Amino acid sequence: MEEKKSSFLGLVPFIVFILIYLGTGIILKMKGVPMAFYQLPAPVAIFVGVIVAFLIFKGNLTEKFDCFLKGCGDQDILIMCIIYLLAGAFATVSKAMGGVDSTVNFGLTYIPPQFIAAGIFIIAAFISTATGTSVGSIVAIGPIGVGLAQKSGVPMAFVMAALIGGAMFGDNLSVISDTTIAATRTQGVEMRDKFRVNLVIAGIAAIITLVLLVIFGKPEVVPEVQEYAYSLIKIIPYILVLGLSLVGVNVFAVLTLGIMVSGIIGFAYGEFTLLAYAGEIYNGFKGMNEIFLLSLLTGGLAALVRRAGGVHWLIEQASKMMKGKKSATLGIGMLVGLIDVAVANNTVAIIISGPIAKNISEEYKIDPRKTATILDIFSCVGQGIIPYGAQMLILLSFTNGAISFLDVFPLLWYQGLLLILTLVSIYIPFSDMYLRKHPWNFETGKAE
Known part of the structure; x- marks a missing residue:
C-alpha cells in the first residue's frame, strides 16, 4: 500500500536519471560528438535511477520489487506501450509503400512557388500530423527546403525555421505522435478531446505564422515550376487514420486498419511482398523499442518514487507557489518545459512529468484534458527551440554549415506564438x- 508521506529523498532517483542523461549529453557535446544528447539511450539512464531507488529507499527487496512491477504493469503504461508499437508499425509500413514521398510531392505540386516558406510550413505540418513524427517530417522535407531556398533567394534560415515550425505543429497535434499518446494516457483522457482543445491554440498560432511567412517570405526570384511524381492513393492511409481518430474510433482499431490499408496499397503497387510487409511491421515495432522500454521503466520508477513520498514532496513545494487553478496549470507547463530542456526529448519529458501533473490536476481540480494539452504544448515548444534537440540538429545538418542556430532562432515564430x-x-x-x-x-x- 502506498505510503502517504513527503520526502525529498523520494525524488533522488529521478534527479540521478536527469543528471546522467543531461550530463552525458553535455560532455559529449563539448567533445564535438554528433547528436551528443542522443548517444546515451534513455532506458539505460533511467535504469540507473531504478537501481538508485532500490538502494536508498526503505523496505525489503521483495516489497520494492513488487512496487516496481506494479508500476511497470500499470494499465495506462501498458496501453501507451501497445499504442507506441502500432504507431511505429503504421509509420514504417506507410513510408515503405511510398506514402511520405507522395505526400511531400503532392504538396510541392500544388503550392505556388512564390509561397515557398508558407508552403514548406504547410507540408511539414501535414506530414508530421499524419505520421506523428517531427523528425521524420524534417528528414523528408529538409533537403527539398534547402534546394528551394537556394534557387529562390528566400533566406535559408527563413525556410528552415518554417520547416521546424510546421514539424512541431504536427508533433504537438498528431493523434499518433509519441507526445500525444504520452500526454493523454498519463492523464487518462481521450485523444480526440485533447485534440479539440489543443487545435484552438495551435490553429491560431499556425494561421498567424502563415500570414507572417507570406508577407515576409516572398522569394527574390520565383523558381521554375517542377513536376513531382505522387499518388493520391498512397496518401489515403494518413487521411484515414487522422479522420477515424478524430471521430472517436478506438485508437487500436484505427492504427491496425491503417497498417492493413497501407499494406494493401503496397501490395498493389508492388512495393513489397508479404514477407517484406511483415518485416516492415516488425521494423516499426523495433523503432519504438527505446520509448517502449523507457515507458515501462519510468512507470516502475514512478511507483517507487510515489511510495517513497517524492511526488507528494514535489506537490507540497509546488503548492507554495500555486494559489489556484491558473497558477497550478502554469506550474505544470513550466515543469514539463524545464524537464524537456534538461533531457532534450519531449516524449521523455511528458512521461516523467505526467504522473506529477496528474496529481497536481486532481489537487486543484484542473480538467485533465487541459492538463494533457499543456503537457504536450510546453514540451513541444521546448523541443522546438533548443539547439541540441534532434529536430534542430538534423535541420541544420542539411544546410552544410550555411546557417547556424543563431540564424534560425529569431525566426521560430510558430513556437513563440504557440507559447504566448x-x-x-x-x-x-x-x-x-x-x-x-x-x-x-x-x-x-x-x-x-
Whole structure:
C-alpha cells in the first residue's frame, strides 16, 4: 500500500536519471560528438535511477520489487506501450509503400512557388500530423527546403525555421505522435478531446505564422515550376487514420486498419511482398523499442518514487507557489518545459512529468484534458527551440554549415506564438469552449 508521506529523498532517483542523461549529453557535446544528447539511450539512464531507488529507499527487496512491477504493469503504461508499437508499425509500413514521398510531392505540386516558406510550413505540418513524427517530417522535407531556398533567394534560415515550425505543429497535434499518446494516457483522457482543445491554440498560432511567412517570405526570384511524381492513393492511409481518430474510433482499431490499408496499397503497387510487409511491421515495432522500454521503466520508477513520498514532496513545494487553478496549470507547463530542456526529448519529458501533473490536476481540480494539452504544448515548444534537440540538429545538418542556430532562432515564430497563446489561454480560457460544454466529473473520472 502506498505510503502517504513527503520526502525529498523520494525524488533522488529521478534527479540521478536527469543528471546522467543531461550530463552525458553535455560532455559529449563539448567533445564535438554528433547528436551528443542522443548517444546515451534513455532506458539505460533511467535504469540507473531504478537501481538508485532500490538502494536508498526503505523496505525489503521483495516489497520494492513488487512496487516496481506494479508500476511497470500499470494499465495506462501498458496501453501507451501497445499504442507506441502500432504507431511505429503504421509509420514504417506507410513510408515503405511510398506514402511520405507522395505526400511531400503532392504538396510541392500544388503550392505556388512564390509561397515557398508558407508552403514548406504547410507540408511539414501535414506530414508530421499524419505520421506523428517531427523528425521524420524534417528528414523528408529538409533537403527539398534547402534546394528551394537556394534557387529562390528566400533566406535559408527563413525556410528552415518554417520547416521546424510546421514539424512541431504536427508533433504537438498528431493523434499518433509519441507526445500525444504520452500526454493523454498519463492523464487518462481521450485523444480526440485533447485534440479539440489543443487545435484552438495551435490553429491560431499556425494561421498567424502563415500570414507572417507570406508577407515576409516572398522569394527574390520565383523558381521554375517542377513536376513531382505522387499518388493520391498512397496518401489515403494518413487521411484515414487522422479522420477515424478524430471521430472517436478506438485508437487500436484505427492504427491496425491503417497498417492493413497501407499494406494493401503496397501490395498493389508492388512495393513489397508479404514477407517484406511483415518485416516492415516488425521494423516499426523495433523503432519504438527505446520509448517502449523507457515507458515501462519510468512507470516502475514512478511507483517507487510515489511510495517513497517524492511526488507528494514535489506537490507540497509546488503548492507554495500555486494559489489556484491558473497558477497550478502554469506550474505544470513550466515543469514539463524545464524537464524537456534538461533531457532534450519531449516524449521523455511528458512521461516523467505526467504522473506529477496528474496529481497536481486532481489537487486543484484542473480538467485533465487541459492538463494533457499543456503537457504536450510546453514540451513541444521546448523541443522546438533548443539547439541540441534532434529536430534542430538534423535541420541544420542539411544546410552544410550555411546557417547556424543563431540564424534560425529569431525566426521560430510558430513556437513563440504557440507559447504566448498558451499562456494567454491559461488566464483567459478562450480554448476551453469544448471543456465547458462537456465538463469533467472528478468523482467519476469522465466527462459529463
